[in-house]
Amino acid sequence: MHEEERPLVGWSRVADAPEMLETIQRNRRTSIIWTWVFSLLFPVGFLIAGLFSDEMPLNEALMVGFGLGLFILAINLWRFANTKRRAWDGVVVKKMEKRHYKRHDDGSSHAYMEYIVLVETEQGKTKRIVERKRGRDMYDYLVVGDRVRYHPALETYEKYDKSKDEVIYCNVCRGRNPISKDRCDRCNNLLFK
Numbered sequence: 001m002h003e004e005e006r007p008l009v010g011w012s013r014v015a016d017a018p019e020m021l022e023t024i025q026r027n028r029r030t031s032i033i034w035t036w037v038f039s040l041l042f043p044v045g046f047l048i049a050g051l052f053s054d055e056m057p058l059n060e061a062l063m064v065g066f067g068l069g070l071f072i073l074a075i076n077l078w079r080f081a082n083t084k085r086r087a088w089d090g091v092v093v094k095k096m097e098k099r100h101y102k103r104h105d106d107g108s109s110h111a112y113m114e115y116i117v118l119v120e121t122e123q124g125k126t127k128r129i130v131e132r133k134r135g136r137d138m139y140d141y142l143v144v145g146d147r148v149r150y151h152p153a154l155e156t157y158e159k160y161d162k163s164k165d166e167v168i169y170c171n172v173c174r175g176r177n178p179i180s181k182d183r184c185d186r187c188n189n190l191l192f193k
Helices: 018-052 058-083 137-141
Strands: 088-103 110-119 124-134 147-151 156-159 166-170 176-178
Touching: 058 176, 110 137, 110 176, 124 137, 137 166
Parallel strands: none
Antiparallel strands: 088 110, 088 147, 110 124, 147 156, 166 176
């Protein structure tokens, strides 16, 4: 479809396209594999450290390793459960910047910025998009008043009205693309237009 024929206003149908559903499934399988790898890597790594290092007793190494493995597993199971939720729509109601200071053990500190976009859902809940330091893509992309849709399976946002935009962000890899493109320059997945 040529750009002139595409209205760029409205929710994209790409989220339900067979190609995108396959991409979501493939990403989910990859995430599950890496979850198990890291969940097992910590116990095995600390077991080896406990067996071959005098600095860490074996029982302590096993407790730390299994604790970290279970922690990684729990975080990812929670994340997978959230990706199965339904998409929700909302409106950007506020944007703000906050300066934070991180203190180090040596007494020094450094400042960093948080860029926050508040979205009020149709159910009246307030959701926060928080970006840190230089990664402020959604903060710069979204404007107060924009309608957005959150896609839990991809953990990304889609803007309803893209007609005035010069760029569009890929919902798979989050890469920045010219609005004229139909596929992401980085990952070659369909863009939500």
